[in-house]
Amino acid sequence: MSRHRGAASSSRLQERLEAVNEARELAEGRVDEDQLGAVYDVLDRASSRRSLSAAHTVVGIFGPTGSGKSSLLNALTGTDLARVTARRPTTAEPLAVIWGEEGSADLLDWLQVQNRHVMPDGAPLLVPARNGRRGNPNEGVEGGLILLDLPDFDSTALGHRAIVERLAGQVDVLLWVTDPQKYADAALHREFLEPLATHESVILVALNQSDRLSEADLTQVNRSLKGILAAEGHGSAVVHAISAVTGRGLDGLAEEIRAIVRRKEAATGRLSADVDVAVESLRRFTGPELAGPSKTTRTALADRLAGATGADAVIDAVVRSYRRDAHSVTGWPVTRWLGKLRADPLRRLNLRRSDVGDFVGRTSLPEPGPAQRASVDRALRTFGEELSSGAVEPWRTAIRDAARSPEPELLERLDEAVARTDFQSGSRAWWWPVAGVLQWLFLAAMVVGIGWLALLAGLAFLQFPVPESPTVEGIPVPTLLALGGVAAGIALGILCAALARLGARRRGKRVRRRLVGSIGETTDAVAVGPVAAEIDRYNGFVRAVHTAGARR
Incomplete structure (x- = not known):
């Protein structure tokens, strides 16, 4: 029984020492070495004593x-x-x-x-043995x-x-x-x-x-x-x-x-008590385990970074480009050419996919200025503070530093994230060609009506007999074609412009979600990863200290 208990105690001590060593490894670089002195001493003493006569x-x-x-x-x-x-x-x-x-x-x-x-x-x-003493003390x-x-x-x-x-x-x-x-x-x-x-x-x-x-x-x-x-x-x-x-x-x-x-348990008991001292020196650096970056916090970070990287300007370019493209197809043919004189906002930012193909390079967005860098830093700092809440020092600082450490690389990668986002440039709504055909039909009606009226006027001017024009509800057909073509074309253009504004807003929202998703992929790889690793390290430290502190 005693031998079995001694073996069990030694095995439990081994588990506790391994947990202390794991906690030490996780704490290195986070907890000051002077504060880990007791842990180093215990591990060194335990290693030496357990290798000697049991x-x-x-x-x-x-x-x-x-x-x-x-x-x-x-x-x-x-x-x-x-x-x-x-x-x-x-x-x-x-x-x-x-x-x-x-x-x-x-x-x-x-x-x-x-x-x-x-x-x-x-x-x-x-x-x-003294006089009168019986028995052997060695028995x-x-x-x-x-x-x-x-x-x-x-x-x-x-x-x-x-x-x-x-x-x-x-x-x-x-x-x-x-x-x-x-x-x-x-x-x-x-x-x-x-x-x-x-x-x-x-x-x-x-x-x-x-x-x-x-x-x-x-x-x-x-x-x-x-x-x-x-x-x-x-x-x-x-x-x-x-x-x-x-x-x-x-x-x-x-x-x-x-x-x-x-x-034969004194050595084990002594080392176990030493482990208690080491655990107590580590326990002040522990707190509740932390949850890793959730989908909500990651999305919030991506959304904040999207605003910091000029997403609003990009979405505005998407909206204006959509309306420009819509007008170029559905606008009144007589005036739609004027829209083509305006530069494409997406092409100006080097975001027109039809121009760059599948190649993902840099955008033509302005280089990040002090305000933009401050916004990125604030977004990362907020992210780190949210995730480190509940942790004790020095882990809280380590988590916040991990959130801010990739900032220089992140700024470069965010521009790439914007560049590889699909802005649906060049794609057309199903009603654009329908409206375009109707516009050309209305224009043809206007041209036919005006030509007909011009022909009648020419015949009258040359004193030729003018044939009587057919009428609809008392309105001559040439006049109906000319005026109706102009009125219908303008009315359809106004309607298409309204529909284009509505479609542009919807596309802006879809593109923003895609842009935030693309930025989210970048932040997950560049910013979220280090924070998640630091939280995992902290949680591992907490679990190791808890394991080391449990005698049974």
């Missing part, structure tokens, strides 16, 4: 000057390995006491501990143990604190030893125990020199120390009241360490 549990003995760390190590091991004198500090270099030498060398090299002592085979695992215990005696963290000797701080970040279990005089020491709690609030499962606390207190005083000090620990996040910590001199409480402390060695 059979050994490293327990570091930490404490202030005079707390009796060295005396405690001697008492737990039944040796005099640690030097104990009245001169302080007594421990200048870490001392390692090793049970199970095989596999420990590389681990100690990583810990940078050179002073090593290997306990002989069969030596009790902590607390040697039922599998695995190795490395017990480290460390310098005082409040030592005045240069380098001692650096050693303590380094090893506090490396050992599997931290055994904090204090005494009745220094149990409330601010340096111990503020600088070490408070930052390790997430490491409660791998922290042991020993109140040494308890033999110097009466039972009442010991109870009071014990209660006070537990209250301080609870306020720091170590509410479930057990305070072992011990005496390295008399042996009081050593059995309980030793049994707790043996239980930790037996479970």
Whole structure:
């Protein structure tokens, strides 16, 4: 059961480390490297520790000057390995006491501990047998143990604190030893125990020199120390009241360490707690996941960019070109030639498809000026702000920067988008040829009527007999043809002009939709893509942090 649980914990730790590493990769270039320091440290430490002996549990003995760390190590091991004198500090270099030498060398090299002592085979695992003691402390215990005696963290000797701080970040279990005089020491709690609030499962606390207190005083000090620990996040910590001199409480402390060695989960638990610290350092950069660019936001961007790139001028040219083309076919033949004297607005912009064929080049629209560039920048900035809403810094800035980054390229590509849009130039409405034929018929009637009347007038002028003209409702047919042809042609021209205006507006709306669609294709490729990628990156970061933060 224990072995299965240990394997499951190791597997879950691996998943969490992979998630932390993924979050780190996604955060690089977005989150300042100094703010990722804790993450780099955890990943580096985890990689190193997991490559070393999993059979050994490293327990570091930490404490202030005079707390009796060295005396405690001697008492737990039944040796005099640690030097104990009245001169302080007594421990200048870490001392390692090793049970199970095989596999420990590389681990100690990583810990940078050179002073090593290997306990002989069969030596009790902590607390040697005393008179009257029965049983073997090694019974039922599998695995190795490395017990480290460390310098005082409040030592005045240069380098001692650096050693303590380094090893506090490396050992599997931290055994904090204090005494009745220094149990409330601010340096111990503020600088070490408070930052390790997430490491409660791998922290042991020993109140040494308890033999110097009466039972009442010991109870009071014990209660006070537990209250301080609870306020720091170590509410479930057990305070072992011990005496390295008399042996009081050593059995309980030793049994707790043996239980930790037996479970073989201390290294995993320590690294898991370290991951919690890394996750907490990343969590402040997370927020709710963001939705990617929707069709609505993309269309809104394309519409804003269409206005910024002179779409109104293009649509106006489409409308005027349609009316010009309509007049050239349906207008009164006597006056329609005047319309041909006006230049084609689309051809002037190099947008007449019949002229350029399928070749897509540049238009003849004016080069973007400051106002136009400002409009494009405003459209991109609005797009970025809409999509980054809800994100926290620095991701919000990264998303907005991604929206604005392609601006120079976008201006060039937008002109190409306008050029490749089908403006339906040259296409004719079905009624144009019908109206054109009628106009020619009315013109023919007018010409016939005028010619007939001219012939009658000529005959009369030359004193020839003038034949009587047929009539319709009392109106001579030549007069009816001449006046009716003119009136009908003008009336049809006015009607066609009205229909052309209506058709031009409809074509303008259709072309605008096509133009916005063409611009949308360009913005999707040039502007929307980078923003969508940045949002995907942010969402991936959020999910990775969430995965890393879930212990189960």
